[in-house]
Amino acid sequence: MKSVNWIGLVAALVAGQVFGVVWYGNLFSVAWANAMGLTEADFVGQEWRMALGVVNMLLILLALDLAMRRLEVRGWLAGAKLGAFIGLFFGATVSALNYIYAAGPLVLLLIDGGYQVVSYALLGALLSGLRRAPKAE
Template sequence: MESINWLAIVVATLLTFVLGAIWYGPLFGKRWMAENGFTEEELKNANMAKIYGTAFVLEFIMTVNLAFFLNGLSVQEGLMYGFATGFGWVAMAIGVNYLFARKSMMLWFIDGFYFVVSFLIMGAILTAWT
């Protein structure tokens, strides 16, 4: 715990959160809504404070968890393990769930690869700031 850089964790979490705003906004927002069958009206009626607040806490927990694994590694290793975590574990786990839920491959790409990029960012920041 002593060697964990909490500032790096907060920054990595914030950047992952910002990535989500871009990813699910201008990049893939409309397509994500269509793939989920959401309308703009449905999204406006959601409890966004609860959704954003909980998402931030969950991303913080993911970042802390990754920090324990990456502690003391180089940036190159952080990127490699960030990618391996995002692609090999998270995106593939989402893919398995989406197969059984009969969700589209496009939705899997949008959701799964958000986490690939997120864990790359986390891995880079967590190892650059050690």
């Protein structure tokens, strides 16, 4: 835990939560809720789920930070590329299972899968871009 990029992790956690609100709350709220078959009444009393979302993102960030350290990813662009790669080939493919096996609507796959790719790119850029340079010996 000593080598975790805490500055980048906290910045990515905050940015990730804000991005999630913009993506699902502003850009795609109506389309997403319709695709899920939900109404505003379904969200009443569900604020505790937001806390679980923060914990979930914290776990994702710890794993992404570990991957970046192991792969020696440095810089904003390299972090964004690795994040987008992981978002596409891990996050979006897991989201695709709802479309493939649960016969979910295509719009839901595009919204959720797109969120995975774009958010992981953002998280990766912040984690890698805000990493301190290694100390010279």
